[in-house]
Amino acid sequence: MKRIEQEDLEHILSQTAELWRQVKNKNIFITGGTGFFGKWLLESFIYSNNKLQLNATITVLTRNPDNFLSQFPFYQDEASVKFVKGDILTFEFPNDKFQFIIHAATEADAALNQAEPLKMLDTITAGTRRILDFARQQPLESFLFTSSGAVYGKQPNNITHITEKESYSIDINNPNSAYAEGKRLAELYCSIYHAHYELPIKIARCFAFVGPYLPLDKHFAIGNFISNALKGEDIIIKGDGTPYRSYMYASDLTVWLWTILLKGENNIPYNVGSDEDYNLKAVAQTVAELTPGIKVQVLTKADPAKPAERYVPDISRVRHSLGTQLSFSLIDSIKKTKAFYSSHEVI
Numbered sequence: 001m002k003r004i005e006q007e008d009l010e011h012i013l014s015q016t017a018e019l020w021r022q023v024k025n026k027n028i029f030i031t032g033g034t035g036f037f038g039k040w041l042l043e044s045f046i047y048s049n050n051k052l053q054l055n056a057t058i059t060v061l062t063r064n065p066d067n068f069l070s071q072f073p074f075y076q077d078e079a080s081v082k083f084v085k086g087d088i089l090t091f092e093f094p095n096d097k098f099q100f101i102i103h104a105a106t107e108a109d110a111a112l113n114q115a116e117p118l119k120m121l122d123t124i125t126a127g128t129r130r131i132l133d134f135a136r137q138q139p140l141e142s143f144l145f146t147s148s149g150a151v152y153g154k155q156p157n158n159i160t161h162i163t164e165k166e167s168y169s170i171d172i173n174n175p176n177s178a179y180a181e182g183k184r185l186a187e188l189y190c191s192i193y194h195a196h197y198e199l200p201i202k203i204a205r206c207f208a209f210v211g212p213y214l215p216l217d218k219h220f221a222i223g224n225f226i227s228n229a230l231k232g233e234d235i236i237i238k239g240d241g242t243p244y245r246s247y248m249y250a251s252d253l254t255v256w257l258w259t260i261l262l263k264g265e266n267n268i269p270y271n272v273g274s275d276e277d278y279n280l281k282a283v284a285q286t287v288a289e290l291t292p293g294i295k296v297q298v299l300t301k302a303d304p305a306k307p308a309e310r311y312v313p314d315i316s317r318v319r320h321s322l323g324t325q326l327s328f329s330l331i332d333s334i335k336k337t338k339a340f341y342s343s344h345e346v347i
Helices: 006-023 036-052 065-071 073-077 110-115 117-136 175-197 221-230 250-263 280-289 316-322 330-342
Strands: 027-031 057-062 081-085 100-103 142-148 201-206 235-237 244-246 269-272 277-279 296-298
Touching (some): 027 036, 027 117, 036 057, 065 073, 065 081, 100 250, 117 175, 142 175, 175 201, 201 250, 221 235, 221 280, 221 330, 235 280, 244 280, 250 269, 280 296, 280 330
Parallel strands (some): 027 100, 057 081, 142 201, 201 269, 235 296
């Protein structure tokens, strides 16, 4: 099983080195630690913990630790990483005490959101309240909730980059709104627990990403394009290719999440993502250009009178207040992701 490249881990450490001293001799608890975000957080923690001799630990809540460890056996050799078996909705609170909690459970899964909206909604809302109740019992210094840009509702066509101050309607009569509305309610829970129980809550509103461990077989367009390229298949866009997206490379994502956890302001949401926007046709063409012999086919003709849809963040707040930056271009991000997957089967 391939691991994240050392150059990526070194990049993360170089951007966060001054922050890690807060973690020395302390304990972190993470939900969602076996997902895309979680793997990056775990591996960067291990690397930084060892390099800086922090003597810190991280405990991972997961429904099936044995299955995860069979796929990623190198974690068994890491004394600083512990696994606790349990579901976010019902897990028993560990006896250990934790100064930092990262709540990253419930990734954006379009298939689950459509097929089982009640499960999606309960996992986000009840799961968040469960982990907040756990947080109340801890000597807590910081709690990070990974929310989503979906909380804004549909981005208006005349707004190119959406800021943290904006909010638009979500159709509550549509079951497909379970993910977006769930994240909104979870943020409200976080705000209530901050106000009434003085929990040091940090909120990261995450947009779209690319990098090692990104699932290539889910609804993530760029992952599907990369999967096509690795198989030598033409990239087929069923829509018109006009929606605009931006893609942040996973090591930048990881830097920003650690920075928000360890330096962010309480109960102030931060957009996390790239502000370099491309329409999906351009993204597909970029992937295709890196793979000789494949072409891009767009099945639906674009209507020039119809404004393009957008899902792109304004990242001025996090840049100005926390000093974060984007280090990787789209083309470099795609190259690095392709290289990771090209000769290895990665779960």
